[in-house]
Amino acid sequence: MSSLLEVSGISVSFDGFKAINNLSFSIGNPELRAIIGPNGAGKTTFMDIITGKTKPEAGYVKWGEKNINLIGLSEAKIAQLGVGRKFQKPTVFEEQSIRSNLLMSIKKNRNPFSVLYSKTTIEDEEKITSILDEIGLSQQTKRAAGELSHGQKQWLEIGMLLAQEPQLLLVDEPAAGMSPFEREHTTELLLEAAKTRAVVVVEHDIEFIRRLNCRVTVLHEGSVLAEGSLDHVTSNQDVIDVYLGR
Amino acid sequence: MKSTKILNKNSSLIFLLILLGFTILVTFTSEAFGSGFISTSFLKVLGKTLCLAIVAIAMDLVWGYTGILSLGHFAFFGLGGYMIGMWLMYERTREIVQTSLSEATIPPTPDEVIDAIGNQIFGVVGSSDFPIIWIFSNSLFMQLALVILVPCFLAFIFGWLAFRSRVTGVYLSILTQAMTLALALYLFQNDSGLRGNNGLSGLQNIPGMDKINQSFISIYFFWASACALAFFYLVADWLVSGKFGSVLKGIRDDESRIRFLGYPVENYKLFIFIFSAGIAGIAGALYYPQAGIINPAELAPIASIYLAVWVAIGGRGKLYGAVIGAVFVSLVSSRFTSGQIPDLNIGNYTIAWVDWWLVILGITFVLVTIFTPKGLGGLVDLFHKGKITGRYDRDFGPEQGSLRKKEASK
Numbered sequence: 041m042s043s044l045l046e047v048s049g050i051s052v053s054f055d056g057f058k059a060i061n062n063l064s065f066s067i068g069n070p071e072l073r074a075i076i077g078p079n080g081a082g083k084t085t086f087m088d089i090i091t092g093k094t095k096p097e098a099g100y101v102k103w104g105e106k107n108i109n110l111i112g113l114s115e116a117k118i119a120q121l122g123v124g125r126k127f128q129k130p131t132v133f134e135e136q137s138i139r140s141n142l143l144m145s146i147k148k149n150r151n152p153f154s155v156l157y158s159k160t161t162i163e164d165e166e167k168i169t170s171i172l173d174e175i176g177l178s179q180q181t182k183r184a185a186g187e188l189s190h191g192q193k194q195w196l197e198i199g200m201l202l203a204q205e206p207q208l209l210l211v212d213e214p215a216a217g218m219s220p221f222e223r224e225h226t227t228e229l230l231l232e233a234a235k236t237r238a239v240v241v242v243e244h245d246i247e248f249i250r251r252l253n254c255r256v257t258v259l260h261e262g263s264v265l266a267e268g269s270l271d272h273v274t275s276n277q278d279v280i281d282v283y284l285g286r
Numbered sequence: 287m288k289s290t291k292i293l294n295k296n297s298s299l300i301f302l303l304i305l306l307g308f309t310i311l312v313t314f315t316s317e318a319f320g321s322g323f324i325s326t327s328f329l330k331v332l333g334k335t336l337c338l339a340i341v342a343i344a345m346d347l348v349w350g351y352t353g354i355l356s357l358g359h360f361a362f363f364g365l366g367g368y369m370i371g372m373w374l375m376y377e378r379t380r381e382i383v384q385t386s387l388s389e390a391t392i393p394p395t396p397d398e399v400i401d402a403i404g405n406q407i408f409g410v411v412g413s414s415d416f417p418i419i420w421i422f423s424n425s426l427f428m429q430l431a432l433v434i435l436v437p438c439f440l441a442f443i444f445g446w447l448a449f450r451s452r453v454t455g456v457y458l459s460i461l462t463q464a465m466t467l468a469l470a471l472y473l474f475q476n477d478s479g480l481r482g483n484n485g486l487s488g489l490q491n492i493p494g495m496d497k498i499n500q501s502f503i504s505i506y507f508f509w510a511s512a513c514a515l516a517f518f519y520l521v522a523d524w525l526v527s528g529k530f531g532s533v534l535k536g537i538r539d540d541e542s543r544i545r546f547l548g549y550p551v552e553n554y555k556l557f558i559f560i561f562s563a564g565i566a567g568i569a570g571a572l573y574y575p576q577a578g579i580i581n582p583a584e585l586a587p588i589a590s591i592y593l594a595v596w597v598a599i600g601g602r603g604k605l606y607g608a609v610i611g612a613v614f615v616s617l618v619s620s621r622f623t624s625g626q627i628p629d630l631n632i633g634n635y636t637i638a639w640v641d642w643w644l645v646i647l648g649i650t651f652v653l654v655t656i657f658t659p660k661g662l663g664g665l666v667d668l669f670h671k672g673k674i675t676g677r678y679d680r681d682f683g684p685e686q687g688s689l690r691k692k693e694a695s696k
Contacts, residue, residue: 143532
């Protein structure tokens with residue numbers, strides 16, 4: 041399996057504090073991967089680096105078949121290359137309708153002039169309909185996204201990511217604040233998405249990760265502590281000491 | 287989506303009908319074509335007010351829709367006025383000079399004519415040579431092009447530097463203030479080439495229209511301003527109602543999220559900033575021939591702050607809100623500050639409205655911000671939404687305990 045994303049030896053520090061310390065990571069396509077780690081382990085910073093929000097001091101991030109170095113590219117450019125990111129807090133555009141939210145996300149030319157003259161094609165409509173079905177919001181396209189419940193917003197955001205057609209999906213705590221039923225639906229969405237692309241899930245909840253049934257990477261103090269199946273890492277003494285033992 | 291689309295079309299239509307009705311009403315009460323109920327000077331005030339409404343739309347595009355609080359839009363407005371003013375002044379002076387020189391026994395050479403025009407225009411700042419920036423002033427076409435190009439160019443330079451380095455929020459507002467202040471200070475200098483603090487004057491005299499009475503010229507400009515307002519309202523509405531508008535509103539509400547969707551935010555900001563600078567320039571070019579004079583004080587930072595206050599009072603994020611704000615506040619303001627309202631005597635103190643108007647405006651601004659954050663235009667909404675869905679500002683979500691609108695927008 042050739043790797044889609046290869047992160048090698050990256051380090052970044054904030055005011056002398058090493059948030060990421062010589063971290064290496066790689067993921068294939070398709071693959072589902074969970075990242076766990078205590079607070080301050082560098083999970084969010086790691087995502088920031090891949091998506092271009094933070095520039096690392098050392099190391100490289102290679103992307104895709106052409107081995108493009110993502111470091112130094114703008115967030116927008118990286119997103120256009122096929123990296124989608126879901127934030128911890130659901131961030132949808134609350135004043136706009138569910139449909140507008142999805143329409144904005146559909147993979148298309150993003151430069152201002154082509155957006156200005158863009159027409160919504162039949163394919164776009166079909167895509168929106170199928171995504172709405174998948175995320176279970178097909179009855180409510182005209183509603184403002186702000187009217188949705190917390191869980192529905194999370195799904196809408198996942199739907200927006202699917203519309204973006206990324207090759208790599210970075211998902212930050214998708215199940216936070218969800219009811220058991222909502223969690224189940226979220227699990228299904230992620231498993232389905234991971235069939236055709238790489239998905240990285242950052243999550244605190246071990247039960248949720250168990251249901252994803254995938255490889256797990258444990259981060260601690262900015263580097264990889266352990267990697268393997270959930271049972272493998274949870275039986276690792278280091279992991280128990282720093283994370284599970286608390 | 288479909289329903290809001292129809293609503294949008296409706297609100298544009300209603301706006302255009304109101305504007306048309308207003309234009310017809312004014313035309314038939316003007317001195318030129320009607321009863322003369324509206325004096326020519328008040329007609330000019332109305333025409334100028336329409337131009338202010340245009341620049342308010344430009345402001346609403348950048349602030350209300352894209353979230354860039356520009357406090358320097360009157361720089362673009364003023365530059366537009368200066369550009370058209372250069373041609374008006376040159377051409378008008380040339381006519382006068384040529385008439386007076388033609389009475390001389392020896393016909394003047396073209397160089398002599400140019401020198402005489404230069405003397406007339408720049409004598410007041412102790413010079414007689416045309417500065418390089420007046421190179422196109424003999425061509426109406428070129429100066430009209432510059433009305434758009436100069437503000438757009440300034441907006442491009444400023445925006446490119448500011449947006450690329452991701453200056454946002456209040457820092458950007460301060461930079462825009464600095465931009466307009468610097469420009470005003472530069473223009474105040476006598477050697478800036480635009481007659482220093484004298485500015486350009488006599489702009490109400492349109493070259494080649496000597497025979498036409500000001501009452502007619504004023505109504506022509508009023509019509510032109512009304513047409514421009516209608517045009518830019520429709521263009522702005524088209525711009526903000528589609529997917530492009532979605533992206534702009536997205537930038538306003540959550541810039542980084544839009545970035546992670548793959549949209550180059552800087553390019554969008556630059557686009558809308560330049561576009562609105564162009565609109566402001568055109569509005570200025572229509573305004574100053576009606577005002578008759580432009581000087582660097584017009585570009586003072588306070589003018590651009592007023593613009594933001596109009597849009598806030600009218601309701602940002604709504605095109606009609608911006609128009610209502612600009613028209614309402616600037617008309618009331620000109621009434622209070624022109625001394626038409628008699629002073630109010632309360633015992634041992636006399637309230638002079640000319641002095642107190644700013645205080646009233648300030649208090650109004652604070653009250654509007656607190657009580658109707660959506661401005662006067664929001665009142666239209668309140669009526670509308672309440673009627674259609676019957677659930678204005680009730681529980682926002684489908685379940686008990688889900689976010690209310692106020693919390694959700696946090």
